[in-house]
Amino acid sequence: MTDLLQLVIYGIVTGSILALGAIGVSLVFSILRFAHFAHGDLMTIGAYGGLIGVSLAGLSPLASIPIAVALAVVVALAAEYLLYRPLRTGSHTVILLISSFGLALILRSAVQLIAGPAPMVYRSGIQLPMRFGDIIIRPDHFWIIGGTIAIIIALHLFLTYTKFGKAMRAMADNMDLARISGIPAYRMIMLTWVIAAALAAVAGVFLGMDTRLHPVMGWRLLLPVFAAAILGGIGRPYGAIVGGFVIGISMEVSTMFIDPGYKHAVAFALLVLMLIVRPTGLFKGASI
Amino acid sequence: MELSGLAGYLVFFLSTVSIYAILALGLNVQWGMTGQINIGIAGFFAVGAYTSAILTSAPNIEHVGGYALPFLIGVVAAIIVSSLIALLIGAITVNLRSDYLAIATIGIAEIIRFVFQNEDWLSHGVRGIADIPRPFYDGHGSGYVFLAVALVSVALTYFLVERARQAPWGRVLRAIRDNEDATEAAGKDVRRFRLQAFVFGSALMGFAGALYAHFIGFISPDAFEPVFATFIVWAMLIAGGSGNNKGAILGAIVVWLVWSGTETLVARLPAEFATQASSARVLLVGVLLEIVLLTRPQGILPEQQPKLIARKKK
Numbered sequence: 001m002t003d004l005l006q007l008v009i010y011g012i013v014t015g016s017i018l019a020l021g022a023i024g025v026s027l028v029f030s031i032l033r034f035a036h037f038a039h040g041d042l043m044t045i046g047a048y049g050g051l052i053g054v055s056l057a058g059l060s061p062l063a064s065i066p067i068a069v070a071l072a073v074v075v076a077l078a079a080e081y082l083l084y085r086p087l088r089t090g091s092h093t094v095i096l097l098i099s100s101f102g103l104a105l106i107l108r109s110a111v112q113l114i115a116g117p118a119p120m121v122y123r124s125g126i127q128l129p130m131r132f133g134d135i136i137i138r139p140d141h142f143w144i145i146g147g148t149i150a151i152i153i154a155l156h157l158f159l160t161y162t163k164f165g166k167a168m169r170a171m172a173d174n175m176d177l178a179r180i181s182g183i184p185a186y187r188m189i190m191l192t193w194v195i196a197a198a199l200a201a202v203a204g205v206f207l208g209m210d211t212r213l214h215p216v217m218g219w220r221l222l223l224p225v226f227a228a229a230i231l232g233g234i235g236r237p238y239g240a241i242v243g244g245f246v247i248g249i250s251m252e253v254s255t256m257f258i259d260p261g262y263k264h265a266v267a268f269a270l271l272v273l274m275l276i277v278r279p280t281g282l283f284k285g286a287s288i
Numbered sequence: 289m290e291l292s293g294l295a296g297y298l299v300f301f302l303s304t305v306s307i308y309a310i311l312a313l314g315l316n317v318q319w320g321m322t323g324q325i326n327i328g329i330a331g332f333f334a335v336g337a338y339t340s341a342i343l344t345s346a347p348n349i350e351h352v353g354g355y356a357l358p359f360l361i362g363v364v365a366a367i368i369v370s371s372l373i374a375l376l377i378g379a380i381t382v383n384l385r386s387d388y389l390a391i392a393t394i395g396i397a398e399i400i401r402f403v404f405q406n407e408d409w410l411s412h413g414v415r416g417i418a419d420i421p422r423p424f425y426d427g428h429g430s431g432y433v434f435l436a437v438a439l440v441s442v443a444l445t446y447f448l449v450e451r452a453r454q455a456p457w458g459r460v461l462r463a464i465r466d467n468e469d470a471t472e473a474a475g476k477d478v479r480r481f482r483l484q485a486f487v488f489g490s491a492l493m494g495f496a497g498a499l500y501a502h503f504i505g506f507i508s509p510d511a512f513e514p515v516f517a518t519f520i521v522w523a524m525l526i527a528g529g530s531g532n533n534k535g536a537i538l539g540a541i542v543v544w545l546v547w548s549g550t551e552t553l554v555a556r557l558p559a560e561f562a563t564q565a566s567s568a569r570v571l572l573v574g575v576l577l578e579i580v581l582l583t584r585p586q587g588i589l590p591e592q593q594p595k596l597i598a599r600k601k602k
Contacts, residue, residue: 035387037327086582094325094386098522099581101327105519106574112567215567219514223398226391261406268395272380275392279384 002134007252013141013210015248016148020203021221022228022240023155024196030172030235031192032088034096038079039200040222041107046072046201047208047217048111054122061122061209062143068201076197077190079103104219112215119212144206151202152241155195159237164191172235223264224251227271233281242282246270299431303503305544306438307496311517312524312536313442313449314492320531320591321458322485323465325386328377328393330517331400332490335373336366336497337507338404338411341420344502348419351412359423363498370494371487373400378486382479389486397514405509416508420501434503441499442537445492450533452488461485462531515570520547523577529587538589547573 021043028036049071053064083099129136159165170178171188179185207217228247232239250270251263258266274281311329318324326332340362347354377396381389404411411417422434452458460481463471472478501507511517520543528539550572554565580587 029387035391037390083578083582092323094323095581095585097325097387097390098526099578101519101522102574102577102581105515105570106578109567109570109574113564113571117563117567220398223391223395227395230388230391259406261402262399264395264402265399268392268399271395272392275380275384275388279388 003256004253006135007256008249009135009137009141011249011252012245013144013248014252015245016144017203017206017210017244018221018224018228018248019241019244020148020151020199020206021225022232022244023237024199025225026229026232026234026237026240027168027172027192028196029229031168031175031189032084032093032096034093034100035226036196037097037100037222038103038107039100039196039225040218040220041104041111042072042076042197042200042218043204043207043221044111044215044218045075045107046197046204047213048115048204049201050205050208051115051120051122051213061205062147065202065205068205069198072197072201072204073194075107076193080190080193104222108215108219115213115215117215119214121212122208140209144210147202147206151199155199155237164188168192168195172237220264223271224248224267227267227274230271230279230281231274233283236281236283239281239283296431299435301544301548303431303435303438304548305540306435306442307500307503308521308524308544309442309537309540310445310496310499311493311521312528312540313445313533314489314496315521315525316489316530316533316536317449317452317461317485317492318489320525320529320536321453321461321465322482323386324482324486324489325390326393326486326489327390327514327518328395328397328400329493329521330512330514331393331397332370332374332493333497333500333517334397334400334404334509334512335370336494337501337512338417338497339366339369339494340498341417341501341507342410345417345420348412348417351408351417352410353417356421359421359502362502363495366494366498367491370497371491374487374490375483378483382483382486394514397518401509401512404512411509414509416506416510417501418506420505420507422502422505431503438499438503441495445495446533446537449492453533457481457484519570520544520573523573525587526577526585527580527587529589529591531591532587532589535587535589535591539587542588543573543576546576 021039025036025039028034028039046068049068050061050064053059053067054061083103084096087095087099127138127140129138159169167178167183167188168191170181170183171185204218207221211217224247228243229240230243231246232241232243247267247270251266254263254266311333315326315329318326342353343355343357343365344359344362345353346356373396377389377392381392405414407413460471460476463474463476464478464481468478524539524543525536526539527543528537529535547569550569554562554569557565
């Protein structure tokens, strides 16, 4: 029983990271109409951006989040200007997918070129874990879960109460209708990238705090992130959050029964099940 | 001596290009003709290689296999197994937009790689399978016979794919790619055609995998990293010309020239730069891919409409 509870806590930590990634994937998928394959590597960029603050300025990983966010947002906007916007005019959206796949490789090899292929950590040494009976929780895990909750509340307030948030939900819901009612589409696209990249960067830093930094850390998480976004329903930010936690907890709890190497297979199995039973996701997202 | 070294390199180069050309032709059926995105080429390639390796290698107590079956049976089995996996993936995603196929294919490729990495009994884990028979290796360091087999394989694949492209079947695939609803309205079973194209392309990838296993004689999960087996093939097809089979082959030659050319360059660098330099090569190919997408999306050899087989009479 305690084993199960312990794994559920790990699952919530993984789920937090997946949820932050999946919100961005879901928004980009619904507003720009393509599966953003560079999203995992945007998380990697965020994680290594955090490393800049940690190693050069001696900040804590959490305090380095603004640097991570700034770096990932710059990369995402540069990709929008140089690749996605020129490609959007005239070609089919699947070209954007191919382009984002190429970008994923570019970002990963750039990270490898600058930081080297070896795994790195924000902080060496062992953190003193907190004990609650038989349950062990690392302080970092508190920060990850708490940070994610704070971000989700902020996002909720933004989407519900601000003009931009409402416009963004309208765009995700029905692009044509939103345009007709006078929502500035391009400005909203930029805003989508800023939010998606910022959340990916935070997810990357959290992932670095949870495990280690490695050039393929984000790419490895891409499949579960997509699974979470589809499970929640494309274009449903709240769905993506639920999807993230469902996938994260299932992946961690599955290690009780099967080899941990097959965590990804669990995410994949859930994805396949969802595609067969209900392709629009739990929260009835866009039927793309 | 110098000349034979050069000839040996050329033989190796052409054999490798042939295997990549078959992969690119397989992707051309899926992407170039039908508009399907397969980000899991590495998975089908690996399944083909391992299937043939397990069936044809000599008995080894550490992992399953060792049936010492002939090369041809290994190749046929490789094609069948990769087709079955493609059928499974295709059946799940055939009703959905191609983005879902892309996501499903990276999933299956990752899982296949994990299986070959973790399941020692099946694939000998990270140590890989050695002693795969190299039936066309004459033992004198030259691979002329294998090269001949590889070239014949490319020619055969090209003939099949080109014939399929010009046939009514290929016409339906292009129609699906360009306007799915109209094709459906014209009474074509879009789902069946799409599934057929995906399975056909993946079968070719499995075929390439089997050739690779018998070419190198040793396989391990490292050889099937997505960078080498998936990304490079995409770069080849996009650069050469999506939808054009000659373009797919030309792309394989050009991109492999760039790739191996930079490798020789990197080999001259001091050892401390070696690991960094290999990522610089991936970066270079990635940037090339983006430049082609932006400036010449049709590739070096653009797609051409096939000649009508029956001409209209006046």
